[in-house]
Amino acid sequence: MMKSRKKSIWVFGDYRNYYQNRVTLQLLSKAVDLASVIDAEVCALVVGHEIEEWIMEYTAHGADRILAIDHPSLESYSTEHYLALVEKLARERNPDILLIGATDFGREFAPRLAKRLGTGLSADCVGLDMTPEGLLVQVAPSFGGNMLAEIVTEEHRPQMATVRPGTFKEIPHNAERTAVVERLPLPEDLPVPRVRVIEYERAAERDHTIENATVIVCGGRGMGNKNNFKKLDDLAALLGGDVGATRPVVYAGWAGHDALVGQAGKHIKPKILFSFGISGAIQHTAGLGEADFIVAINKNPQATMMKMADVAVTADAADLLNHLIRELKKRIRD
Amino acid sequence: MLKIAVCVKQVPMVTELPWDEKTGTLRRDLAAGMMNPACKHALEAALQIKEEMGADVTVLTMGPPAAEEVLREALALGADRGVLVCDKMLAGSDTYATSAVLAAAISRQVAEVDLILCGAYTSDSETAQVGPQLAEELNLPAAAYAEHLDISGRTLKVRRLVDKFRETLEMEFPALVTISMERYKPRYAPFAGLEAAFCRGQLTVVDAADLGLSPSLLREKGSRTKVRRVFIRKAQKENVKITGAAAGAVSEFLDRYQRKIGAVIGKSIELKKRANDPAGTDE
Ligand SMILES: Cc1cc2nc3c(=O)[nH]c(=O)nc-3n(C[C@H](O)[C@H](O)[C@H](O)COP(=O)(O)OP(=O)(O)OC[C@H]3O[C@@H](n4cnc5c(N)ncnc54)[C@H](O)[C@@H]3O)c2cc1C
Ligand SMILES: Nc1ncnc2c1ncn2[C@@H]1O[C@H](COP(=O)(O)O)[C@@H](O)[C@H]1O
Numbered sequence: 377m378m379k380s381r382k383k384s385i386w387v388f389g390d391y392r393n394y395y396q397n398r399v400t401l402q403l404l405s406k407a408v409d410l411a412s413v414i415d416a417e418v419c420a421l422v423v424g425h426e427i428e429e430w431i432m433e434y435t436a437h438g439a440d441r442i443l444a445i446d447h448p449s450l451e452s453y454s455t456e457h458y459l460a461l462v463e464k465l466a467r468e469r470n471p472d473i474l475l476i477g478a479t480d481f482g483r484e485f486a487p488r489l490a491k492r493l494g495t496g497l498s499a500d501c502v503g504l505d506m507t508p509e510g511l512l513v514q515v516a517p518s519f520g521g522n523m524l525a526e527i528v529t530e531e532h533r534p535q536m537a538t539v540r541p542g543t544f545k546e547i548p549h550n551a552e553r554t555a556v557v558e559r560l561p562l563p564e565d566l567p568v569p570r571v572r573v574i575e576y577e578r579a580a581e582r583d584h585t586i587e588n589a590t591v592i593v594c595g596g597r598g599m600g601n602k603n604n605f606k607k608l609d610d611l612a613a614l615l616g617g618d619v620g621a622t623r624p625v626v627y628a629g630w631a632g633h634d635a636l637v638g639q640a641g642k643h644i645k646p647k648i649l650f651s652f653g654i655s656g657a658i659q660h661t662a663g664l665g666e667a668d669f670i671v672a673i674n675k676n677p678q679a680t681m682m683k684m685a686d687v688a689v690t691a692d693a694a695d696l697l698n699h700l701i702r703e704l705k706k707r708i709r710d
Numbered sequence: 711m712l713k714i715a716v717c718v719k720q721v722p723m724v725t726e727l728p729w730d731e732k733t734g735t736l737r738r739d740l741a742a743g744m745m746n747p748a749c750k751h752a753l754e755a756a757l758q759i760k761e762e763m764g765a766d767v768t769v770l771t772m773g774p775p776a777a778e779e780v781l782r783e784a785l786a787l788g789a790d791r792g793v794l795v796c797d798k799m800l801a802g803s804d805t806y807a808t809s810a811v812l813a814a815a816i817s818r819q820v821a822e823v824d825l826i827l828c829g830a831y832t833s834d835s836e837t838a839q840v841g842p843q844l845a846e847e848l849n850l851p852a853a854a855y856a857e858h859l860d861i862s863g864r865t866l867k868v869r870r871l872v873d874k875f876r877e878t879l880e881m882e883f884p885a886l887v888t889i890s891m892e893r894y895k896p897r898y899a900p901f902a903g904l905e906a907a908f909c910r911g912q913l914t915v916v917d918a919a920d921l922g923l924s925p926s927l928l929r930e931k932g933s934r935t936k937v938r939r940v941f942i943r944k945a946q947k948e949n950v951k952i953t954g955a956a957a958g959a960v961s962e963f964l965d966r967y968q969r970k971i972g973a974v975i976g977k978s979i980e981l982k983k984r985a986n987d988p989a990g991t992d993e
Binding site for chain 2: 392393397453456479480481483484486487488490491492494495496497498499500513516517518519523524525526527528529530531532569570571572573574575576577578579585590591615616617633639640641642643647648659662669671677683685686687688689690691692695696698699700703704707708709710
């Protein structure tokens with residue numbers, strides 16, 4: 377049955393690292409919400425090779441329509457190749473909104489696509505809303521998440537946003553759902569990519585950097601000395617996390633520059649952050665905007681870090697660390 | 711000789727965040743500035759290439775008059791020339807407009823550029839969009855988040871880690887790359903060099919007219935997005951306070967949050983209890 381032509385919200389199907397990163401499913405769920413405001417259809421793009429699994433997943437998670445292109449040449453994520461394809465599709469069908477997960481791929485792909493389509497894009501959004509008029513309100517962080525901006529693209533379409541993984545909750549898998557699946561051929565007139573993929577392999581797991589760690593144990597000058605500071609490694613290891621540091625600590629050589637957190641270093645987004653002996657200078661906290669749950673340990677209960685914490689423990693940092701490690705060793709079970 | 715253009719941006723130090731309530735944009739004129747950290751890495755990559763095989767390095771920035779400082783810093787570190795694009799009509803540009811302006815500046819000011827380097831992202835706007843959009847403007851092959859560059863003849867090899875995949879990409883010059891903060895640790899400016907850079911006159915200041923920018927790139931017309939409102943995120947922290955001797959504090963903390971921590975690390979840290987005991991007191 378042909379439906380009358382209506383607005384559509386597209387979600388780019390980014391399924392690489394699907395089992396760790398379910399941002400596409402999260403976007404589908406949000407798209408269903410947004411679509412109800414403007415009576416739109418939710419359409420998932422699935423571009424790649426051997427993609428049946430994803431077609432089924434996206435159907436079960438809220439898509440009304442799937443645009444699928446399956447071809448061996450799409451096997452590895454080639455930004456240029458994918459760009460040419462999606463640009464063509466978008467020009468043919470004029471989606472109203474196009475949402476893309478803020479994965480590394482998404483954050484390279486989306487700006488180029490927006491430029492080609494002559495439209496606006498907001499980056500790494502942490503919120504989306506729809507006005508009754510159909511304007512997508514995009515909430516994007518800046519300054520390490522200390523500030524948020526509401527951004528709109530008033531005149532150009534599609535309205536585009538990349539969205540930070542974990543921002544929205546996926547709809548539970550429903551195998552009963554159905555979608556219109558359009559299987560499209562690979563267009564013949566695509567330009568040959570100028571960027572050649574020479575090597576492409578899954579990195580060893582240990583490659584997760586501090587930016588992606590779910591638990592981070594940060595230490596500051598209040599750890600007292602290098603020996604004490606090194607014990608933060610033990611806590612991090614127990615919790616499967618990484619160690620971060622403040623600038624004085626990096627300068628003192630207790631930690632490498634890689635561990636620096638803040639304005640001049642890394643922006644982190646752990647689920648749990650331990651902050652040992654850190655005063656909470658703005659240059660440091662600028663990197664903490666996305667930490668979910670903060671536990672601060674400081675001998676001074678008035679320190680800024682203690683005020684912005686979920687749990688503020690007034691104690692000697694090294695002493696508390698030793699006790700915490702000892703107690704956790706007793707308690708941890710798989 | 712290889713011609714490299716490096717785009718650098720002056721970002722405010724976050725000690726102060728003055729913004730214009732009316733327009734919802736940052737009052738950059740009021741904030742003290744520094745070179746964006748990722749841009750320093752991009753500059754470092756250019757300087758290392760220059761040391762290895764010789765290159766002519768031009769740094770470009772679009773910003774207020776004070777942004778000249780980051781160009782001076784780059785000159786002190788070893789860049790050959792600086793270009794400041796400065797025009798009130800360009801204030802408040804989004805990435806769409808910024809990339810168009812930078813494209814015009816590079817086309818006009820750096821003849822026959824081989825390699826354009828950008829930082830991966832800025833610490834203030836954090837979009838990571840200007841580099842990729844600049845590549846589109848100039849229709850260049852490009853790669854984001856590069857960790858390592860290898861040049862042989864006219865071929866550029868880029869190594870990078872994206873979404874847990876190790877990739878090696880290859881492309882021909884001219885090309886654009888955005889540099890991640892993993893490698894290319896920035897050098898520090900020698901003080902004497904800084905002073906010298908302030909005396910050297912390799913700095914060009916251009917405005918929209920000099921670049922022949924079309925009116926459609928100026929003021930709000932150049933931007934596709936509009937900032938409706940800027941606000942500071944309210945911390946909705948519970949701020950539970952724990953005091954007392956370390957051993958007791960640790961027990962109190964773990965008893966209260968054992969479920970939460972256990973869920974995050976995927977292991978149980980609940981003390982073994984008798985069957986009829988209530989489990990932890992997690993909220
Ligand atoms: C341009 C610029 C950029 C910067 N960028 C960064 C950046 O990216 N990252 C960064 O971290 N810093 C940065 N800084 C430095 C920043 O301003 C602070 O100086 C730094 O964060 C302070 O580190 P700290 O908290 O470890 O040390 P301090 O400020 O000295 O704080 C130590 C804390 O430990 C507590 N303490 C002391 N002894 C004990 C004890 N025995 N037990 C428990 N607590 C104890 C004290 O009460 C105090 O709160 C930057 C500065 C500038 C100017
Ligand atoms: N105003 C600007 N002038 C020069 N380069 C810029 C400017 N804005 C952004 N860039 C470049 O684009 C990169 C990414 O910036 P952003 O997209 O703002 O996160 C920066 O690291 C710079 O290399």
